[in-house]
Amino acid sequence: MYCMDLTGKVAIVTGGTQGIGNAIVHAFLDCGAKVVAVDLNVNSLQSTEQLLYYQANIANSEQVEKMIRTVIETFGRIDILVNNAGISSMDYAVDIKERDWDRVMEVNAKGVYLCSQAVARCLKEQGEGGKIINISSQAGKNGYRLMGSYVASKHAVLGFTKVMAIELAKDQINVNAVCPGIVETDMKKNERVIGGELRGLNAEDIKDEDISQVPLGRTATTQDIANVVVFLASKYSDYMTGQGINVTGGMTMH
Numbered sequence: 634m635y636c637m638d639l640t641g642k643v644a645i646v647t648g649g650t651q652g653i654g655n656a657i658v659h660a661f662l663d664c665g666a667k668v669v670a671v672d673l674n675v676n677s678l679q680s681t682e683q684l685l686y687y688q689a690n691i692a693n694s695e696q697v698e699k700m701i702r703t704v705i706e707t708f709g710r711i712d713i714l715v716n717n718a719g720i721s722s723m724d725y726a727v728d729i730k731e732r733d734w735d736r737v738m739e740v741n742a743k744g745v746y747l748c749s750q751a752v753a754r755c756l757k758e759q760g761e762g763g764k765i766i767n768i769s770s771q772a773g774k775n776g777y778r779l780m781g782s783y784v785a786s787k788h789a790v791l792g793f794t795k796v797m798a799i800e801l802a803k804d805q806i807n808v809n810a811v812c813p814g815i816v817e818t819d820m821k822k823n824e825r826v827i828g829g830e831l832r833g834l835n836a837e838d839i840k841d842e843d844i845s846q847v848p849l850g851r852t853a854t855t856q857d858i859a860n861v862v863v864f865l866a867s868k869y870s871d872y873m874t875g876q877g878i879n880v881t882g883g884m885t886m887h
């Protein structure tokens with residue numbers, strides 16, 4: 634019988650307190666996993682026996698190492714890492730400020746490298762395989778106006794996914810990426826406001842423009858993305874590695 638059962642598995646989800654990450658956390662809990670939701674903001678969130686909220690900046694190597702030690706102390710092992718935390722910044726390429734470029738690269742690219750490396754070392758030591766799932770974007774495959782630093786960072790995520798997939802294959806560690814399209818989250822709301830200001834449009838116009846670009850006729854829910862992440866965390870994706878899976882309602886097809 635087919636069943637997305639993650640009982641006995643321990644998963645780390647970065648950026649797990651809101652948006653796509655939070656949907657992934659709850660999908661994993663529903664499948665029986667124990668989950669660590671790592672985020673910059675965990676204030677007033679209540680941990681349970683199955684769910685640990687942990688405050689850390691994924692772009693800081695010391696904090697990442699400490700987070701991994703805490704996960705092992707708390708749940709005894711690690712099986713799944715979802716590198717979901719990310720930020721965006723908008724400007725025309727000729728106007729991007731150096732500090733904005735660095736900030737986006739630090740979180741979106743360096744954060745993925747630091748967390749993947751720390752978890753991969755742990756998975757290799759455990760010797761029982763594992764799953765690393767990186768949330769890239771269709772911006773990891775295409776260019777989009779005003780998104781220079783973000784597009785570059787998400788291409789970097791896909792590149793690193795492929796290298797880790799090759800290097801960790803012999804340890805039965807699958808490394809794949811999900812490339813969401815347009816997902817209704819706070820990040821997307823902010824992008825519509827800032828993009829609107831830069832283009833002389835209002836946020837609602839941009840939302841209509843977004844929807845008009847999606848063949849399936851709607852933008853994504855966070856659940857649409859979590860569904861595919863669950864599949865990539867399950868045994869049903871054991872023969873997939875190094876892939877960047879589009880979840881875009883048909884907007885990106887390569």
Ligand SMILES: NC(=O)c1ccc[n+]([C@@H]2O[C@H](COP(=O)([O-])OP(=O)(O)OC[C@H]3O[C@@H](n4cnc5c(N)ncnc54)[C@H](O)[C@@H]3O)[C@@H](O)[C@H]2O)c1
Binds near residue numbers: 648671690718
């Ligand atoms: N929303 C979209 O349309 C869309 C599309 C494609 C890809 N994505 C990607 O999906 C992921 C989640 O995006 P979202 O829309 O849910 O965003 P969001 O802004 O709603 O949530 C991001 C979460 O990451 C956390 N975070 C940010 N920097 C962090 C850091 N340095 N350390 C720890 N946590 C940090 C934030 O506190 C927040 O909880 C991101 O990687 C984003 O690039 C989003």
